[in-house]
Every structure is written in structure tokens, then in C-alpha cells.
Amino acid sequence: MATLFFNSELEKITECRQISIKSNTYRDFIEEILNIFPDLQGSGLMEMALAIDGEIIHEPLLVAIPDNSELHFVFKISGG
Amino acid sequence: MSEAKQYKYIGQRTIRPDGFDKVTGRANYGADLSLPGMLWGKVLRSPYAHALITKLDTSRAEAHPDVLAVAGFEDFPSVNAEAFAAGNGDSGMLDLARNILADKKVLYHGHAIVAVAARTEEAAAQALQLIDVEYEVLPPVMSIEQAIKEDAAVLHEDMFTQGLADTPSAPSNIASRMELKKGDVAAGFAQADIIVEREFSTPTVHQGYIEPHATTVRFDDNGPSMVWCPTQGHFDVRASTARLLNMELGQIKVVASEIGGGFGGKTTVYLEPVALVLSRKAGRPVKMVMSRDEVFRASGPASASKSRIKIGAKSDGTLTAVEASLYYEAGAFKGSPMAPGCMTVFTPYDVENMWVEGFDVVVNKAKAAAYRAPGAPQAEFAAEMVMNELAEKLAMDPIDLRLLNAAKAGTQTLYGPKLKEVGLVQCLQAAKTSEQYQTVLASGEGRGVAAGFWFNIGGQSSVIINMNSDGTGTILEGSPDIGGSRASMQMMAAEELGIPLDRLNPIVTDTEHVAYNATTGGSRTTFATGMAVVEACQDVVAQLKSRAASMWNVTSEQVDWQDGSAINLAGEDVMTLAEICAAAEKTGGQISGRGNINARGAGPSFAVHLCDVWVDRDTGKTDVVRYTAIQDAGKAIHPGYVEGQFQGGAAQGIGWALNEEYIYDDNGIMENAGFLDYRVPLASDLPSIDTIIVEVPNAFHPFGVRGVGETGIIPPLAAVGTAVSDAIGLPIETLPCSPPRVLKLLQEAAK
Numbered sequence: 077m078a079t080l081f082f083n084s085e086l087e088k089i090t091e092c093r094q095i096s097i098k099s100n101t102y103r104d105f106i107e108e109i110l111n112i113f114p115d116l117q118g119s120g121l122m123e124m125a126l127a128i129d130g131e132i133i134h135e136p137l138l139v140a141i142p143d144n145s146e147l148h149f150v151f152k153i154s155g156g
Numbered sequence: 157m158s159e160a161k162q163y164k165y166i167g168q169r170t171i172r173p174d175g176f177d178k179v180t181g182r183a184n185y186g187a188d189l190s191l192p193g194m195l196w197g198k199v200l201r202s203p204y205a206h207a208l209i210t211k212l213d214t215s216r217a218e219a220h221p222d223v224l225a226v227a228g229f230e231d232f233p234s235v236n237a238e239a240f241a242a243g244n245g246d247s248g249m250l251d252l253a254r255n256i257l258a259d260k261k262v263l264y265h266g267h268a269i270v271a272v273a274a275r276t277e278e279a280a281a282q283a284l285q286l287i288d289v290e291y292e293v294l295p296p297v298m299s300i301e302q303a304i305k306e307d308a309a310v311l312h313e314d315m316f317t318q319g320l321a322d323t324p325s326a327p328s329n330i331a332s333r334m335e336l337k338k339g340d341v342a343a344g345f346a347q348a349d350i351i352v353e354r355e356f357s358t359p360t361v362h363q364g365y366i367e368p369h370a371t372t373v374r375f376d377d378n379g380p381s382m383v384w385c386p387t388q389g390h391f392d393v394r395a396s397t398a399r400l401l402n403m404e405l406g407q408i409k410v411v412a413s414e415i416g417g418g419f420g421g422k423t424t425v426y427l428e429p430v431a432l433v434l435s436r437k438a439g440r441p442v443k444m445v446m447s448r449d450e451v452f453r454a455s456g457p458a459s460a461s462k463s464r465i466k467i468g469a470k471s472d473g474t475l476t477a478v479e480a481s482l483y484y485e486a487g488a489f490k491g492s493p494m495a496p497g498c499m500t501v502f503t504p505y506d507v508e509n510m511w512v513e514g515f516d517v518v519v520n521k522a523k524a525a526a527y528r529a530p531g532a533p534q535a536e537f538a539a540e541m542v543m544n545e546l547a548e549k550l551a552m553d554p555i556d557l558r559l560l561n562a563a564k565a566g567t568q569t570l571y572g573p574k575l576k577e578v579g580l581v582q583c584l585q586a587a588k589t590s591e592q593y594q595t596v597l598a599s600g601e602g603r604g605v606a607a608g609f610w611f612n613i614g615g616q617s618s619v620i621i622n623m624n625s626d627g628t629g630t631i632l633e634g635s636p637d638i639g640g641s642r643a644s645m646q647m648m649a650a651e652e653l654g655i656p657l658d659r660l661n662p663i664v665t666d667t668e669h670v671a672y673n674a675t676t677g678g679s680r681t682t683f684a685t686g687m688a689v690v691e692a693c694q695d696v697v698a699q700l701k702s703r704a705a706s707m708w709n710v711t712s713e714q715v716d717w718q719d720g721s722a723i724n725l726a727g728e729d730v731m732t733l734a735e736i737c738a739a740a741e742k743t744g745g746q747i748s749g750r751g752n753i754n755a756r757g758a759g760p761s762f763a764v765h766l767c768d769v770w771v772d773r774d775t776g777k778t779d780v781v782r783y784t785a786i787q788d789a790g791k792a793i794h795p796g797y798v799e800g801q802f803q804g805g806a807a808q809g810i811g812w813a814l815n816e817e818y819i820y821d822d823n824g825i826m827e828n829a830g831f832l833d834y835r836v837p838l839a840s841d842l843p844s845i846d847t848i849i850v851e852v853p854n855a856f857h858p859f860g861v862r863g864v865g866e867t868g869i870i871p872p873l874a875a876v877g878t879a880v881s882d883a884i885g886l887p888i889e890t891l892p893c894s895p896p897r898v899l900k901l902l903q904e905a906a907k
Contacts, residue, residue, distance in 0.1 A: 081572065083571070085319070085335065085336075088321070127573035129574075130573045130575060130576045131573075131757055131856070133756050134756075146574065148572030149572070150571055150572050150573065151495045151496075151571070153496055154526065154675075155420070155529070155530065155612075155613055155677040155678025155680065156363075156420020156525075156526030156527050156529060156678070
């Protein structure tokens with residue numbers, strides 16, 4: 077099981093700081109958390125990057141979710 | 157891991173492939189291209205900072221005998237009124253379109269209203285005088301303080317603050333609020349033996365690139381329309397232009413010219429879509445070049461900011477809680493770098509309790525654009541100033557205070573994930589033992605120390621390497637070279653292939669010869685495009701081994717690749733890359749390798765800067781007398797160009813701290829729109845900037861690369877600000893520390 081941590085902005089919707097995640101793929105993971113927190117649908121979640129154990133992945137569609145990993149949604153960064 | 161490996165080319169100070177053309181003037185920049193039958197495009201700009209357009213009549217200009225086309229907001233079919241009425245409007249592009257050509261309302265002095273194309277530059281300028289515009293002038297909103305007042309004039313009646321707990325009922329100049337927190341700051345401050353809280357402000361500044369925005373275009377119904385321009389991202393110029401004009405990507409070909417500086421300011425479009433509209437209407441090529449005045453007034457500067465920072469610590473220096481409120485000016489349209497500011501402000505430190513809020517605020521200034529590490533310099537300036545004050549109050553060495561609290565592998569960041577291996581501690585240690593830090597200050601001098609953090613990014617890059625029959629090769633890449641990246645691509649390819657540098661020619665190609673490349677920015681190019689180069693080289697090597705195997709009548713697995721040659725493991729044969737390429741015609745045709753990636757694993761970069769200044773107490777003028785920039789590069793592919801990035805960032809940050817600012821009159825008119833009055837540092841203003849490259853490899857890159865282009869602009873603001881404060885014995889809360897401002901501080905203190 078991976079652990080998903082919500083930042084303060086998402087926590088306003090989920091009203092919890094972290095949850096355990098059963099899914100092993102990003103697509104299943106998104107489906108899983110949207111089932112638990114339907115209001116996340118309009119939160120811009122799908123536009124955010126996903127950090128898995130500290131590695132920030134801007135396009136996580138095809139990534140696997142490793143067991144015991146730490147997950148964070150992160151605002152996408154561009155640069156100058 | 158790569159750090160143990162000895163490299164032949166990586167880490168050398170080679171000659172840059174584009175150097176000769178640039179020093180001899182042969183390189184072609186944005187304004188250098190001319191085409192037969194070309195027209196000149198010019199833009200009518202708003203004389204007011206905030207006004208409704210009550211009448212716009214271009215008929216007299218259109219009647220001018222040399223005018224062939226006029227373009228306005230309604231010529232953007234994806235966002236015009238008809239598109240929205242039909243339900244086809246592109247709301248995502250609306251602000252971009254409104255910034256390029258105003259829609260019924262002008263939102264800053266210099267805001268483009270309408271463009272003309274004429275046979276000569278002079279005729280185009282004359283035609284602008286024939287355009288009749290009437291305005292209803294509105295009060296300008298020129299600062300964060302003005303913008304957030306309850307009774308402030310509202311720039312956008314349809315803008316309601318996002319991110320509030322309760323849905324607002326009235327429009328506001330605050331586009332959005334965000335909040336990040338970790339731990340319990342109230343409890344953290346309760347544990348503190350000392351708390352320092354200060355407010356700061358930073359000005360609107362420009363990237364100060366020497367080359368103005370320019371473009372030459374040729375619309376073509378029968379093939380791809382051509383766009384030539386200096387840009388950090390020609391694929392994104394193509395995408396924005398295509399979306400605005402309802403064109404397909406394949407209908408536009410963008411060629412990136414050489415670029416005379418960008419620093420984030422050339423990551424968006426201003427002229428290109430307008431020129432293409434004019435060219436379509438006129439049936440001729442069109443060239444547009446901004447004047448320096450236009451660049452200052454109407455291209456995107458970096459956001460001005462206001463901030464409040466509060467830091468609590470135990471008496472031994474251990475930080476117990478940090479808190480920040482950060483306000484960023486977005487300019488006329490929402491979208492300041494408030495979010496990265498919130499995410500970076502305290503990242504150099506491992507603190508249990510953190511709370512940050514950020515506000516994106518619109519004002520009647522040009523829409524802000526990216527500038528090296530967008531958002532971070534403003535936020536980290538404020539935090540680092542307070543860290544230095546805290547060190548002073550605790551009677552601690554400021555580097556020791558930072559070492560005690562430094563972020564390291566495993567530190568939980570405020571923005572979410574834990575850091576992997578990073579080099580802040582190593583940078584701080586290098587700073588402490590540096591020659592400058594060991595130098596005793598002379599009388600009247602002051603010293604400042606500051607750290608900086610930037611994420612760095614990866615993203616999409618595509619590279620093709622075509623080998624020739626004589627063993628030379630061409631590296632086709634799509635990342636405009638704004639800092640010596642052609643050299644680093646050449647070096648990485650030479651290292652991978654095992655052939656001399658001069659056998660490989662790196663070319664930044666147009667949007668048709670390689671697949672999509674993300675814009676050069678975010679310190680991504682040496683990291684991400686470098687990974688694509690390595691992947692393309694591996695593809696080439698696989699083919700070289702296969703061709704050698706076919707000639708030796710063995711399997712590819714029986715062939716090894718070493719130092720530019722195939723080795724037959726089943727015998728004693730050796731075949732060089734050039735020999736395999738010479739025989740390629742007989743073994744299946746010439747060899748070409750590809751690397752198409754969406755790079756992950758960008759390594760964050762930390763920096764520490766030291767600044768010593770001397771302040772003339774009679775004039776308020778500050779001289780930087782010593783400066784050292786220390787930064788973690790992961791692995792410096794070309795140390796000379798890495799040092800150049802450190803020095804460039806430092807120089808721009810020193811300018812931001814000491815002199816640069818947009819100065820407006822009461823009506824919102826910029827008064828210093830030129831390099832005589834907008835004072836960037838000259839070579840004669842700066843000492844030799846010493847550099848120390850720290851190398852803590854990024855495990856996700858084949859050579860260990862982290863980006864280096866942006867972090868270097870973050871620490872100078874607080875390093876300089878603290879040094880000036882130290883020299884004059886007075887707190888600095890407002891940048892720039894320009895002579896008038898410092899003199900005023902000294903005079904007020906003397907009263």
C-alpha cells in the first residue's frame with residue numbers, strides 16, 4: 077500500500093491529510109481517490125504533477141505506484 | 157554511479173560550436189531576416205494605463221496608399237466574439253489574445269491595440285497616426301496595496317478570487333490565493349526563544365535581454381506558413397499561434413533564430429500571431445521588431461512583490477517555525493509566479509512547522525513573464541533577509557545557522573515530497589572555507605550571505621543524430637541554445653559515441669525536423685535534451701554494432717562498443733565508427749538515431765552566495781567589492797558555461813538588488829523605459845564574480861546533471877541587501893538599494 081499525502085489546498089476538499097492507496101497504477105489510483113473524494117474532480121488534480129518518493133513526474137499517466145511509496149500531488153513548475 | 161567514471165569530454169572546457177559566428181557577427185538574430193516583398197508591421201499602443209476603448213476607427217489608416225493590412229483583436233478567431241457566441245471560443249487563450257491585442261479595454265500603458273502592415277517602416281508609423289481611438293480613462297491600479305483595497309478599481313469584472321473558503325460575491329483584483337502548511341506553526345512559535353518578523357517589497361524588473369522581440373513571417377495557404385523569431389521555445393510559439401488563429405500545427409513552421417538573451421522573457425508570444433494575421437491579409441511577408449521602449453512597456457517583466465516573513469528559533473539557532481504571506485503582481489492578467497514562490501520560500505531549511513499563503517494580484521502593468529526561477533527570488537529574498545537578521549540577533553555565524561537547519565536528503569518540503577540527495581550542505585561548507593569568507597572586511601564594508609533553491613524540471617525533448625558516410629554526424633535538436641547548450645549536447649554525444657567533438661555538428665533545427673521540444677526554460681535543457689541526446693546516441697551505437705556484426709557475420713550480442721569502435725568479441729576484429737559508416741550503404745543505408753523522451757527525475761539545485769559591498773555614505777551608491785557564487789551543478793558538463801550561468805545569474809540578481817526597477821508616474825506611465833534610465837549592471841559595475849562548482853550528482857541523469865540556469869539569480873537579492881544593511885548599519889526592507897533610497901535611509905537615520 078502506498079500513502080498519498082494531500083497538500084493544504086487539496087486538504088480543504090478531502091478534510092484529511094493522508095490516505096492509504098491500494099492501486100498499483102496511476103490510472104487506477106486516480107479512480108480510487110476520486111471514488112473516495114468525488115469533489116477532487118474539479119480541483120485541477122489531473123493538471124498536477126505526481127511525486128513518487130520524491131521524484132516529481134509531470135506526466136504520470138503510465139507510471140506504476142510502488143508499494144510503500146510516498147505520493148504527493150505537486151503544482152507543475154515551468155521556469156524562465 | 158556516474159561520478160566515479162572518468163570522462164574524455166564531459167567536464168572539459170571546449171570551444172563552443174556557435175562561438176565563431178557570434179563573435180564575427182555572422183550569426184542571424186531575430187531582426188536580421190528580410191524577405192522579398194516584405195512589409196513592416198507596427199503596433200498602436202495605449203497611452204493610458206487603464207481605460208475603456210470607446211471608439212476605434214482604422215479607416216483612415218486603411219486608406220493610406222502604403223498600408224496593406226490592419227489587425228485587431230477580432231482577428232483572433234479562436235477567441236473573438238463570434239467564436240464564443242457559437243460556443244467554440246478558447247477561454248484558455250483569451251488572456252493571451254487580450255494581451256497581444258486589447259479587447260475593448262486597455263490595461264497598461266503600451267498595451268497593444270491594433271497593428272498595421274505597410275510597405276515601409278515609415279509608412280507603418282505614419283499609419284498609426286491615422287488610427288482614431290477614443291478612451292474613457294479609468295484610475296490606474298499600480299501597486300499591490302492599491303489593488304487589494306476594498307474600493308480599488310477592478311481590472312476585470314469577471315475575475316473572482318479563487319482559493320477562498322467562501323465563494324466571493326464581488327470581483328476582485330486578487331486572482332487567487334493558495335496556502336501550504338506543515339506541522340503546527342502556532343506550537344512552533346510557542347517553542348521559539350526568538351522570533352523575527354519583517355515585511356519586504358521588491359520592484360517590477362525586466363529580464364534586460366539585449367535583443368528586442370522580433371519576427372518575420374510569411375503566411376502561406378498552400379504549405380506551412382513560416383515564422384522566424386528569437387524565442388526560447390519555437391514549438392510553443394507554433395502551438396500558441398496555431399491555437400489563436402485556429403490553424404493546425406502542421407500549417408505553421410517556426411524557425412528559432414539565434415537569441416540575444418531571454419532569461420524567461422522569450423517564453424511567450426507577442427508579435428508572431430499578429431504578424432501572421434497581417435501577412436495573411438496582405439498576402440506578403442511581414443516583419444515586426446519591437447523598439448526598446450516597447451520591450452520595456454509591453455513585454456513581460458518579473459513581478460513586483462510584497463511579503464511578510466516570520467521565523468522563530470531556539471537560542472541555539474534551531475528553527476522551530478516559519479511563516480510567510482507573499483503577494484505577487486501578475487500585471488494586467490492573472491498568472492504571477494506566486495505558486496513557485498510559496499513552494500520555494502523556505503525550501504533551503506528543514507523546519508517542522510511551516511505555513512505560507514500566496515496571492516496572485518492583477519495591476520495595470522504589462523503581464524508578468526517568467527524570469528530565471530520565476531517567483532523564487534522575491535520570496536527567498538525576504539526569507540534570507542530574516543535568516544541573516546536572526547543570525548545577527550543570535551550572535552551566530554550566518555553560515556552556521558544555515559548549516560544547522562539546512563535541507564538535505566530526506567527533508568520534507570513544504571510543497572510535498574521529501575528531497576533526494578541535494579548539495580546545500582556542501583555549498584554552505586564551500587562558502588565557509590572560500591577565499592572571500594576568509595577575507596576580513598575593510599572599514600565601511602558590509603557582508604551578506606544567502607542561500608537559494610530552485611526545483612529544475614525535465615519535460616519533452618527530441619533529438620535525431622544523422623551519421624554521414626565519413627563518420628561525421630549531425631545532432632538535430634529542438635532546444636534553442638540560450639546558454640551554451642549546443643556545446644554540452646556535442647560533448648555528451650561525443651562521450652557516448654566515443655568520437656572527437658569536431659566530428660559532431662549540433663544544430664538547433666526548426667519545428668519540422670525533430671518532434672516536439674518543450675521550451676528552453678526551467679533549467680531543463682542540459683538535463684532533458686541531454687538525456688535525449690544520450691538516448692539517440694545509444695540508438696546509433698546499437699545500429700553501429702548491428703552493422704559491424706553483419707559484416708563480421710556474428711550476432712550483435714557478440715559485438716561490444718568501446719571508445720568509438722566496434723569490438724568483435726568472437727574474434728579480434730575492430731572496426732571504427734567511421735569505417736562502419738563508410739560501409740553503411742552496403743549494410744542497409746546510412747545510420748540515424750533518435751531520442752524522444754519526457755524526462756523525469758530533474759535534480760533540484762541549491763546555491764549559496766557571498767557578497768561584500770562598500771557604500772558611499774555621501775551619495776548612497778553601493779559598490780560590490782567581492783562576490784562568490786557557489787552552486788550544486790550535479791555534474792558540470794562544460795564547467796566554463798556552468799560558471800557563466802552562475803555569474804550571469806549573480807549579475808542579474810545584483811542588478812535587481814541594487815538599481816533595477818520600473819518607475820511609474822501617478823498616471824501609471826513608465827518613466828524609465830530605456831537602458832539609460834533602467835540601470836542594469838555594466839561590466840564596470842561589477843567585480844570579478846568568483847565561482848565554486850559543487851557536484852552532488854543527480855542519480856536520474858546519465859552524467860549526473862542538475863539544471864544550473866536559474867538558481868543563481870535567487871541568492872543575490874538577500875546577499876546584496878544584507879551586505880548593504882551591514883555596511884550602513886540600517887535594516888533594508890525595500891529593493892532596490894539604489895543610491896537615492898540608501899541615501900534617504902542614511903539621512904533619516906542621521907536626524
